[in-house]
Each structure stands twice: as structure tokens, then as C-alpha cells.
Amino acid sequence: MSMIxxxxxxxxxxxxxxxxxxxxxDINFNIEENDFVAxxxxxxxxKSTLVQTLNGLLLPSKGYTKVxxxxxxxxxxxxxxxxxxxxxxxxxxxxxxKLRKEVGMVFQFPEYQLFSETxxxxxxxxxxxxxxxxxEAEERAKECLTKVGLDESYYSRSPFELSGGEKRRVAIxxxxxxxxxxxxxxxxxxxxxxxxxxxxLNLVKKIHEEGTTIIIVTHxxxxxxxxxxxxxxxxxxxxxxxxxxxxLFNKDDIESFSLEVPPFYKFKRLFKEKGYKxxxxxxxxxxxxxxxxxxxxENNK
Amino acid sequence: xxxxxxxxxxxxxxxxxxxxxxxxxxxxxLLMVIVFxxxxxxTNRFIVLGILSLxxxxxxxxxxxxxxxFFRSLSSLWLMFIFLLIFMFFIPTKGEYPIYSFNENYxxxxxxxxxxxxxxxxxxxxxxxTIILTSTxxxxxxxxxxxxxxxxxxxxxxxxxxxxxxxSLALRFIPTLLNEANRIMNAQKSRGVDYNRGFFVAKIKSxxxxxxxxxxxxxxxxxxxxxxxxxxxxxxxxxxxxxxSLHFTYKDLLALxxxxxxxxxxxxxxxxxxxxGGFDDVINFIWGIKTI
Amino acid sequence: MEKEKIIxxxxxxFGYEKDSxxxxxxxxxxxxxxxxTxxxxxxxxKSTLAKLLSYIxxxxxxxxxxxxxxxxxxxxKDIRSKIGIVFQNPDNQFIGSTVEDDIAxxxxxxxxxxxVMKKTVLEFAKKxxxxxxxxxxxxxxSGGQKQRVAIxxxxxxxxxIIIFDEATSMLDPEGVxxxxxxxxxxxxxxxxxxxxxxxxxxxxxxxxxRVIILNDGKVYKNDIPENVFKDEEEMRKIDLDIPFxxxxxxxxxARNIIIPREIKTIEGVANYLCQ
Numbered sequence: 013m014s015m016i017x018x019x020x021x022x023x024x025x026x027x028x029x030x031x032x033x034x035x036x037x038d039i040n041f042n043i044e045e046n047d048f049v050a051x052x053x054x055x056x057x058x059k060s061t062l063v064q065t066l067n068g069l070l071l072p073s074k075g076y077t078k079v080x081x082x083x084x085x086x087x088x089x090x091x092x093x094x095x096x097x098x099x100x101x102x103x104x105x106x107x108x109x110k111l112r113k114e115v116g117m118v119f120q121f122p123e124y125q126l127f128s129e130t131x132x133x134x135x136x137x138x139x140x141x142x143x144x145x146x147x148e149a150e151e152r153a154k155e156c157l158t159k160v161g162l163d164e165s166y167y168s169r170s171p172f173e174l175s176g177g178e179k180r181r182v183a184i185x186x187x188x189x190x191x192x193x194x195x196x197x198x199x200x201x202x203x204x205x206x207x208x209x210x211x212x213l214n215l216v217k218k219i220h221e222e223g224t225t226i227i228i229v230t231h232x233x234x235x236x237x238x239x240x241x242x243x244x245x246x247x248x249x250x251x252x253x254x255x256x257x258x259x260l261f262n263k264d265d266i267e268s269f270s271l272e273v274p275p276f277y278k279f280k281r282l283f284k285e286k287g288y289k290x291x292x293x294x295x296x297x298x299x300x301x302x303x304x305x306x307x308x309x310e311n312n313k
Numbered sequence: 314x315x316x317x318x319x320x321x322x323x324x325x326x327x328x329x330x331x332x333x334x335x336x337x338x339x340x341x342x343l344l345m346v347i348v349f350x351x352x353x354x355x356t357n358r359f360i361v362l363g364i365l366s367l368x369x370x371x372x373x374x375x376x377x378x379x380x381x382x383f384f385r386s387l388s389s390l391w392l393m394f395i396f397l398l399i400f401m402f403f404i405p406t407k408g409e410y411p412i413y414s415f416n417e418n419y420x421x422x423x424x425x426x427x428x429x430x431x432x433x434x435x436x437x438x439x440x441x442x443t444i445i446l447t448s449t450x451x452x453x454x455x456x457x458x459x460x461x462x463x464x465x466x467x468x469x470x471x472x473x474x475x476x477x478x479x480x481s482l483a484l485r486f487i488p489t490l491l492n493e494a495n496r497i498m499n500a501q502k503s504r505g506v507d508y509n510r511g512f513f514v515a516k517i518k519s520x521x522x523x524x525x526x527x528x529x530x531x532x533x534x535x536x537x538x539x540x541x542x543x544x545x546x547x548x549x550x551x552x553x554x555x556x557x558s559l560h561f562t563y564k565d566l567l568a569l570x571x572x573x574x575x576x577x578x579x580x581x582x583x584x585x586x587x588x589x590g591g592f593d594d595v596i597n598f599i600w601g602i603k604t605i
Numbered sequence: 606m607e608k609e610k611i612i613x614x615x616x617x618x619f620g621y622e623k624d625s626x627x628x629x630x631x632x633x634x635x636x637x638x639x640x641x642t643x644x645x646x647x648x649x650x651k652s653t654l655a656k657l658l659s660y661i662x663x664x665x666x667x668x669x670x671x672x673x674x675x676x677x678x679x680x681x682k683d684i685r686s687k688i689g690i691v692f693q694n695p696d697n698q699f700i701g702s703t704v705e706d707d708i709a710x711x712x713x714x715x716x717x718x719x720x721v722m723k724k725t726v727l728e729f730a731k732k733x734x735x736x737x738x739x740x741x742x743x744x745x746x747s748g749g750q751k752q753r754v755a756i757x758x759x760x761x762x763x764x765x766i767i768i769f770d771e772a773t774s775m776l777d778p779e780g781v782x783x784x785x786x787x788x789x790x791x792x793x794x795x796x797x798x799x800x801x802x803x804x805x806x807x808x809x810x811x812x813x814x815r816v817i818i819l820n821d822g823k824v825y826k827n828d829i830p831e832n833v834f835k836d837e838e839e840m841r842k843i844d845l846d847i848p849f850x851x852x853x854x855x856x857x858x859a860r861n862i863i864i865p866r867e868i869k870t871i872e873g874v875a876n877y878l879c880q
Contacts, residue, residue, distance in 0.1 A: 055747060055777050069499050109505060117503035124493070125500040127525035137522075141505025172529060177647070186504065203693070203775050205647045205805045207844055231777045272778035275849040275871060282875035302856040305878060309862070453702040485702045488744045534697050540661055541698035544690045545758065546714040548682075554716045556709035556726070 014042035015225060016066070016194070021075035021085075023061050035061040037249040038075075048217075048226045050236040050257070053246035054270050059229045062246065063196050066227070067115040068108030079194065082111040113142040116192035120199045123179035126171040131157070131182050134171050138190045149189070156185040160215055177208045181215070188219060195219060198229045213239055233274045237261070245269050258296055276301075322451055329376030329449045333565040334458040340572045341446050344369070347579045348438050353586035355427050361579060362434050368575065369441050376449045383444055387437060394433050401425040452484035457559055475549050482538070490531065497526045608636040610673075611766065611799050612658070617667035619653055627653045629822040630667070637765075640792050640800045642810040645819035646844050654819065655770045655803045659690050671766070686715075689759030691772040695751035696743065704730065704746070705739040708758045715762070729757040732794075733787060749780025756787060767791075769802040773809070785809050807834070811848035812869065818845070831866055850874060 020040045025033040036058040043049055051059050064070040065077040071086030078084075083105060085091060094100045119125070128134035135153035136146075144152060157166065160181040166174075171182050180200070188195065197216065201209040209232075217239055220226045230236065236243050236257050243260050245252040247270055260266070261277040264284075273281070276298055283292055283305065291308065295301040329337075348365060352358045373380070402421070410423040446455070460477035467473055498508065501522045508519050589598050612635040620626035628650045635641050645651045656662040658669060660681050669676040671684050689711075692698045701707030708726045717725070730736040733753040743751060752772055759767055769788070773781045788800060789812065802809065810816045816833040818826040820843045826833045834840060834847040837855060847855075853874055854864050864874055 054779070064499070067503055069502060109507065112503055112505055115503075117500070119496055119500045119503075121496075122500065124497055124526045124530055125504065125522075126529075127522050138504040175647075190505070205774075206846065207646045233778075272782075279849075279853065279871045279875065282872060283879075286875065286879045298852060298856055302853070302860065306857065306860040306862055309878065451702070453706060481702060482700070485700070485743070488742075489696055492744070534694075537692065537694060537697035538700070541690075541692055542700060542710075544659060544685065544688075544692075545700070545711040546685055546762075547710075548714065551714070552716055553713045554722065555719060556706060556713055556722055558719060 015045045015080060016043040016227075017078040018042070018062070018065075019075045019078065021062075021065060021072035021077055023058075023065070023070060024073045027073070034249050036246075039246075039251045040075075041244065041251055041254055043225065043227065046220075046223065046225055048220050048239060048241045049228070049254075050240035050243045051227060051229045051246065052231070052233070052236060052243060052271060055231075057246040058249045059246055060198055063117075063198060063227060063229055066194070066196055067112045067117055069117075079111060079115060082108075082114070084108070084111070109142070113190050114193050116187040116190060116195045118184055118187055118195065118197040118200050120202050122183035122187075122200065123176065125183055125186070126179060129170060130168050131162070131171050131174075132167040134182060135186045135189050138186050142190050144190075152189045152191065153185070156189040157182070159188070159218070160185045161211075177204060177211065180204070180208075180212065184212070184215065188224075192224065194225045194227065196227045196229075199231065200228070201230075201232065201235070209235075231272070233261075233272055237274055245271070262293075321448065323377065323379065323448050325377045325449075327376050327449065328564070329372060329445065331564070332449075332568055333559055333561050334450050334454040335461050335559055335561070336565045336569055337446055337450055338455065338458040338462070340568070341442050343572060343576050344442055345439055347576055348435050348442075350579065350583040351587060352583050355424070355431070357582075357586050358431055359434075361582065362431075362438070365579070366434070366438060369438060369445070372445055373441065376445055378445055378448050382448075383441065386440060386444065390433065390436060390440075393436075394429065397429045397432060398426075401429055453481055453557070454559070456481040456484070457555075457557065461559065472549065474553060486534070489534075490527070493530055494523060494527055497523055497530075610634050611637045611639075611671070612801075613670040613673075614658075615668045615670070617654075617657060617669065618665045619650075619657060619662065620665055626665070627822055628657070628664075631819075631822075631824055632667075633817055633824055633827055635799060635801065637799055638796050639815060640788070640813045641802070641815045641817060642813040643801065643803045643817045643819065644805065644807065644810050644845065645825070646805075649819040650822045651803050651819045652770070655690075655768060658768060658801070659688060660684070686762075687764055688766045688768060689762060689764045690768045690770055691752060691755050691759065693771040693774055695748045695755070695775065698755050699743045699751055703740045703742055704735055704754050707743075707754050708761055711758050711762045725761050729761040730754075732760060733757040747780060748776045749783040752776065752780065752784055753787060756784075756791075760791070765797070766799045766801065769800070769804065771803055771805070773804065773806060781806065785812070807846055807848050811850065818843070 018039050018041055020038050022037050022039070023035045025035055039058075039062060051063065053059050061070060065072050065084050066079060068084045071084060074087050076083050076085035076087060076090050083090075083094065083100060085105070091102065091105055094105065095102050126134050128137060132150070132153055135157060136149040139149040139152050140146070154167070157163075162178065162181060162185070166178075166182075171179060174182065184200070195216070200216070201212050204212065213235060216226060216228065228235065228240065240257055242254055243257045244254045245260065252269060260269075260271075261273060262280075263269075266273055266277075266281075279298075280292060280295070280301055283301075288305070288308065291304050292301055295304055344365070348362070352361050373383070402425075412421045412423055412426075414420040450458075456477045459480065460473055463471065463473040463476065501519075502508070506519045506522050508523075511519065585598065614631060614633050617628055617631040618626055619628040631650075631654065643651050643654065653662065657664055658676075660676055671687060674680050674684065676684055699707055700710045705726050708730060709722055712722045712725060727736060727739075730739060733756055735750065735753055735757060738746065738750065746754070755772075756767075769784075773784050776784065785806075785808075788802065788809075792798060792800060800813075802813065804810065811830045811834070813830065816826065816828065816830050817824060818833060825843060830848070831851075834851050837847050837852070840847050850869060850871055853871065857864060857874075857878075862878075864877055868874055868877055
């Protein structure tokens with residue numbers, strides 16, 4: 013059984029309005045435990061809407077999202093059916109606090125969630141809401157701050173006087189402190205410089221290695237290539253498929269996905285078009301690609 | 314995602330949309346005043362309010378104002394309606410038409426109920442008027458109108474341009490800040506905050522998790538905005554030209570005449586009814602003048 | 606031929622506190638009509654430098670000259686009429702309530718006549734490809750579109766210098782591409798225009814005329830892109846990557862295939878190799 017199931021879900025904004033907008037349309041796929049999944053697609057393809065159904069911030073207008081044993085849905089028929097079959101009580105389907113402990117969610121510019129007077133208190137806020145005792149929360153908070161690379165000297169500082177990158181790390185610590193089984197990140201690196209980006213992504217990688225399932229929404233194909241083990245493509249509110257990143261970028265019809273292709277694959281593609289068919293298929297890094305090309309060129313001479 | 318704000322501007326091209334915002338602003342104030350005039354007894358009041366509701370209703374239809382969003386905005390009035398009713402129940406005033414006498418000192422009158430209804434109708438009309446203005450006029454145009462009305466204050470060195478620019482910036486940033494608030498709330502909900510549950514103390518606590526980050530972001534935004542404005546040569550003490558200007562056309566004149574006519578009639582009626590009495594008396598009085 | 610200096614930065618030092626300096630004696634010149642990119646990772650002092658150039662901050666010591674005029678309290682108003690800045694956050698520099706109002710904002714500040722303004726707004730909206738969106742509100746636009754509006758608002762003022770202060774760092778890949786192309790078009794159309802772009806985007810830097818790298822508060826490199834990014838190892842040391850085309854060129858050079866300097870795109874390299 014999969015850990016996360018999207019069961020034919022759709023979500024519509026302004027249902028009965030002239031501005032009606034189908035953010036996601038009949039999306040159906042599963043995510044396995046311990047995956048590191050990247051969710052990609054153009055702005056407006058429905059990525060953010062989709063992930064917000066994972067912890068009940070948005071309820072699918074049709075279908076349901078299943079996370080472990082939790083069901084998230086706003087579809088009255090699904091609710092009726094589940095209640096009728098006595099699998100769930102109506103109350104359970106409306107209360108998401110247990111689910112939210114399981115699914116940590118990092119939004120764009122997460123630094124804007126900080127509000128406490130000290131870093132430590134802010135990180136303890138989530139765990140305390142989810143029923144950890146004061147002592148447990150403090151232990152978790154300290155552990156997570158160490159994990160994101162902030163030492164004891166930060167504990168009693170105000171989160172508002174930190175640098176941009178540090179704030180972001182505090183915010184992430186505040187989410188992993190509740191010990192979620194899933195971590196969802198919605199473009200967590202926007203506005204950071206390349207180093208800041210790497211720091212955050214390496215942190216996410218570390219969290220993944222410790223056994224958390226990661227779902228990351230991103231525009232950055234380098235992130236997809238270097239970190240994710242699977243990539244899911246959305247286009248115009250629809251699901252196009254789930255595959256390995258290298259498989260995606262090697263696709264001949266990658267243009268139809270409306271994605272920004274990493275320069276290496278763009279380069280490789282140019283050679284495919286120029287007739288280098290078989291010999292470069294296996295070349296998945298620059299050096300090996302250039303090896304093939306240069307040796308070919310010499311042979312031609 | 315587009316935020317759905319009450320009375321938000323709807324980009325239709327009706328006559329009401331095309332009217333000069335200065336006129337619309339004036340008409341709004343005038344009609345609001347009229348709605349709150351005294352008209353003698355209840356029959357008078359409800360007849361006049363009925364006619365005004367009809368006129369306002371027609372303007373709403375012509376201006377393609379969404380009745381749905383209008384009624385949605387009224388939902389909060391229910392609470393007030395009930396509150397007023399209870400209030401009236403416990404503190405009954407003297408009236409003419411008793412409903413039920415509990416004892417000598419405590420009698421309920423129909424008048425109380427009518428009083429509540431009267432207040433509610435007037436509020437509803439006021440809301441309708443405001444929604445007509447905001448949903449048929451761009452915020453920027455409302456600002457221009459306001460600026461025009463403030464012009465006389467320039468004589469006393471009142472910085473009218475600064476005021477109108479500030480208002481238009483505030484209006485411009487409402488949707489941006491609503492989106493931001495939404496994002497912050499989502500982030501806090503994901504950290505286990507429940508904005509719907511809990512009583513007073515818990516509620517205040519959960520609201521601070523929204524307010525503090527929102528303020529922090531507002532400050533940094535306004536900082537950046539000020540720098541951007543300065544970089545584009547903004548100087549509050551210099552005269553600035555206007556990209557848009559308002560045009561008062563014959564249509565506005567006609568509309569103005571119509572509104573003044575309505576207002577004139579209603580005001581006359583109000584004066585007459587306070588000096589002469591009931592609706593019948595007023596009508597008779599007017600007929601009397603005619604026959605003389 | 607002597608090129609005309611338009612910006613001269615001389616021994617610039619800046620620190621918020623006395624003992625810790627962010628910029629440690631920086632000097633460089635920028636010439637008229639140049640497209641210069643300023644790069645360096647966070648903490649290198651590049652955003653501070655941007656603020657000093659636009660006089661949002663005041664230098665601790667050292668001077669900045671714009672067209673020979675010293676940048677200070679008195680000259681700032683004069684100099685503002687020569688420099689336009691596109692900032693990082695697309696939302697926080699959108700001042701008007703619609704696209705046309707925003708483009709007009711700077712013109713209004715200069716007290717330009719209404720009929721002239723109407724024409725100018727339309728002309729520059731067209732130049733950045735936003736003429737179909739004139740009465741759209743900011744929430745209806747993408748980040749890239751908002752930045753294009755900001756650029757139109759600056760171009761409309763007919764300025765000599767435009768500074769891009771990390772103008773693409775909050776945009777999606779499409780937006781980044783839009784702005785990159787727009788800058789190059791702008792330069793082609795008006796070669797007199799001086800563009801300074803403060804950026805993390807090394808691919809953009811590669812397309813500029815000259816690259817200045819700041820590291821640890823000092824000018825680390827100041828040269829044409831080919832020379833600046835020549836040594837991959839050296840760039841790694843200061844935590845910078847090199848443009849992809851140069852990576853290809855380096856790999857090929859190691860195998861004795863030399864690609865001419867004029868070829869700057871991967872398409873160009875591929876074509877050259879397949880000749």
C-alpha cells in the first residue's frame with residue numbers, strides 16, 4: 013500500500029463564478045514511503061494546490077487525498093460513502109490536527125511564519141501544538157536547530173534579527189521539530205543565492221536520509237536532477253506522469269511538458285537532432301558526452 | 314489565486330461604470346443622507362424607503378452589481394438584527410400598537426419590531442450604496458474623486474496629493490496583503506494552529522501568530538516601496554502631473570439632475586411629514602396646493 | 606579611442622559599525638553604453654554596493670562619481686534623474702494600481718503633460734511587450750510581467766543608467782528568460798544605455814560585456830566574461846560556478862578542440878562541432 017494516494021482529485025476555485033478556475037483536474041497517482049519526489053510544472057499548473065490537499069489546507073472538490081490512514085476530501089459523496097461504510101466518522105474527516113503533525117509543510121518564504129521572541133520558542137511552537145510536553149518540545153527543538161546548523165548561541169536570539177538564510181533554516185527547524193513522516197516543501201529556495209539554495213537542499217537531503225518522505229515543489233531543474241529520485245509533471249492542471257529525472261530529461265518530446273530543460277540535456281538534445289543517436293544515449297554527464305562527440309569527430313577526420 | 318473581496322471592482326462596461334466617479338461619490342453621500350432623514354410615522358417611512366430601495370435596486374441591476382455577493386455581505390447583519398430584537402424585547406419603549414401586555418409595566422409593542430426593521434433596512438440600503446460605488450468604480454478613480462473634493466484644502470496647505478496617493482497605495486496593497494495573510498495562516502495551520510477553535514485567550518494567541526508576521530512583512534514591504542518610489546523621483550513637495558483625468562459629460566449631468574430631483578422630492582416630503590403628519594395628510598396637502 | 610566614463614567608484618569603504626567593514630576599498634569604472642554584471646555570493650558586499658550606487662546608503666569613506674558629478678546629499682536629486690533601478694521584489698515596486706498607472710508614475714513625478722504621457726506610456730508598454738495588459742492589476746500578472754512593467758517605467762524616463770538589483774532572483778525560469786532577453790534587446794536598441802546588473806545568474810553574466818566579481822568586500826575580478834570564468838578551479842574556491850557553455854569549451858579544450866570566442870551559446874557550439 014502506498015503512503016500517499018491521490019484519488020481522482022479535482023479542485024475548483026470560484027465554482028459558480030465567471031472567474032471559475034480549475035486548479036487541478038482529475039489527478040490520480042501514488043507516492044511511496046521514503047521517496048524524494050519533485051513536483052514540477054509551469055506557474056499555474058496546479059502544483060501548490062495539489063500539495064495543499066496533503067494536510068487539509070484545501071479540500072479536493074472531487075475525489076480524495078489519502079495520507080497513511082487519513083482522508084482529505086470536500087467531496088460530499090465521498091464523505092457520505094465513507095461514513096456509510098463506517099470506515100470513518102464525520103468528525104474525523106473534518107479534523108486535521110493529527111494529519112498536520114504527520115505532514116510538515118514548508119511554504120515559499122517560510123521566514124514569514126516566525127513570530128516568537130526567541131528562536132528556541134519559535135521552533136518549540138509546532139511540537140507544543142501537536143501535544144509534545146514542554147520538555148520534549150525543547151529537546152526536539154534543540155536537536156532540530158543543530159540539524160539545520162544553528163548552535164546554542166542562537167537559542168535566545170530574536171528570529172527577526174537573523175539573516176535571510178538563517179531565518180529560513182529556523183523556519184524549517186520549526187517544522188521538522190514535530191517529527192513529521194512527510195515533509196512538503198513549496199519552492200523553499202526562492203530568492204536565495206546559489207549557496208543558500210545548496211545549503212537548504214542539502215539539509216532537505218539529510219532529512220530525507222533520516223527517513224522522511226520528501227515532496228518538493230520546484231521550478232529549478234537542477235534540484236530535480238541532483239536531489240529527487242522521482243519527478244512528477246503537471247501541466248494545465250493535469251497529471252502527465254511520474255518518472256526518474258534522467259528519464260524525463262532524455263524524453264524526445266520533453267518540449268510538450270513545457271519545462272525548462274537543464275542546459276546539459278538541451279546540449280545533448282542538439283546532438284540527437286544532428287544524428288548522434290545511439291552512441292550518446294548512455295551519456296548522462298558532460299564529460300562522457302564530450303568524450304563520445306570528440307572521438308566521433310576524430311574518426312570522421 | 315484571485316482573492317474574492319466584498320464589493321470588489323467588476324470590470325463591466327455599464328452606464329454606472331462609465332459615470333464620473335466624482336458624481337458617484339456625491340450621489341453616494343447624498344443618498345445616504347436621504348435614507349437617514351425622518352419621515353414621520355411608520356407608513357411614511359416604509360413607503361419612502363420602499364421607493365428608495367426600488368431606485369437603488371434598479372441602479373444595482375444597471376450597474377451589474379452581483380446580488381450574490383451583496384446578500385453574502387448582508388449575512389453578518391443577521392446577528393445585529395437578532396441582537397436588536399432582543400434589545401428591544403428587554404427595553405421596550407412606549408408605542409401605539411401593543412402586541413402583548415405581560416403586566417402593567419411591561420408591554421410589547423409592534424412599534425418596537427418596526428423600529429428594528431427600519432434600522433435594518435436603512436443599513437442594508439447603505440451597504441447597497443457602498444457596494445454600488447466600489448464595484449463599479451476603480452479604486453484609483455475613487456481616489457481621484459476624493460482628491461478632487463479635497464482640492465479646496467490646498468489653500469490651507471493641506472497635502473491633498475500625499476493623502477490621495479497614500480489611499481491609492483493602501484488600496485493597491487490590499488489584495489497583496491490578503492494573499493500574504495493567507496499564506497501565513499496556511500503556514501501556521503500546518504504548525505498546528507487552529508484559528509476557528511478556542512475561546513478568548515486561545516483565540517488571541519492564535520491571532521498573534523498571524524499578526525506579528527504580517528506586521529513584519531508590512532514593514533519590510535513599506536520600506537522597499539518607499540525606496541522604489543524615491544528611486545523613481547517621487548517628491549511629496551513637488552507638483553506632479555496626472556496620468557488620468559476625470560471627464561464630466563452630459564450623461565453625468567443628467568444623472569446628477571435625476572439624483573438631485575429624487576433627493577429634492579424626498580427632502581420636501583420629509584419636511585412636510587414632520588410639519589403636517591401622515592402620508593395621507595401630506596398627499597392631501599399637495600393636492601390641496603394643486604387645487605388652489 | 607578613449608571611452609567615456611559614466612560611473613567612477615573610488616576607494617569605497619562601507620561598514621555599519623566602525624570595526625566591521627562590508628566593503629573594503631573598492632574601485633572600478635563603468636563606461637558609457639556598457640553592460641556590466643556584478644556577481645558574488647551573499648555576504649560578498651554586492652547588495653551593499655548596489656545601495657551605495659543609488660545612495661540609499663552613504664559610504665563610510667570614498668566617493669562615487671556619476672558623469673563626473675560626485676554622489677552626495679546635494680546632488681542626489683540630480684543623479685536620480687540619470688539612474689533607474691529595478692529591484693528584487695516585483696510586488697514592492699509596483700506603485701500604480703494598474704500597469705499603465707505604474708508606468709506613468711515616474712512621468713507624473715516629472716510633471717510631464719498628460720497627452721505626452723499617454724503616448725509615452727503606450728510606447729514603452731509596447732517595448733516590453735505589455736501593451737495588451739495596460740489596465741491589468743498587479744495580482745493578475747506574473748512576476749516576470751511585473752518586472753517588465755518596472756523596466757518600462759524606467760525606460761520611459763529616458764535615463765542613461767539602469768541598475769538591476771537582483772531583479773530576477775524571485776522569478777520562475779520563464780520570467781528569468783524574459784528579463785534576460787529584454788535586457789539584451791534594450792541594449793541593442795539603445796547602445797548608449799549603460800546597464801549594471803547585480804545578479805546570481807552566471808548565465809546572464811556570461812552574456813554581458815564585463816563581469817565584476819566581488820568577494821569578501823573586495824573586487825576579485827574585473828574583466829570580460831571569458832577571462833573571468835576561465836579557471837573553473839579558481840571560481841570554485843570563491844563558491845561560484847561557471848557558465849555552462851564555458852564548461853563545454855573547457856572539456857573540449859582538454860581534448861584539443863578549441864571553440865572560437867565569439868560562439869556564446871550551446872546551439873553555436875553544437876553547430877560548430879557538427880560542421
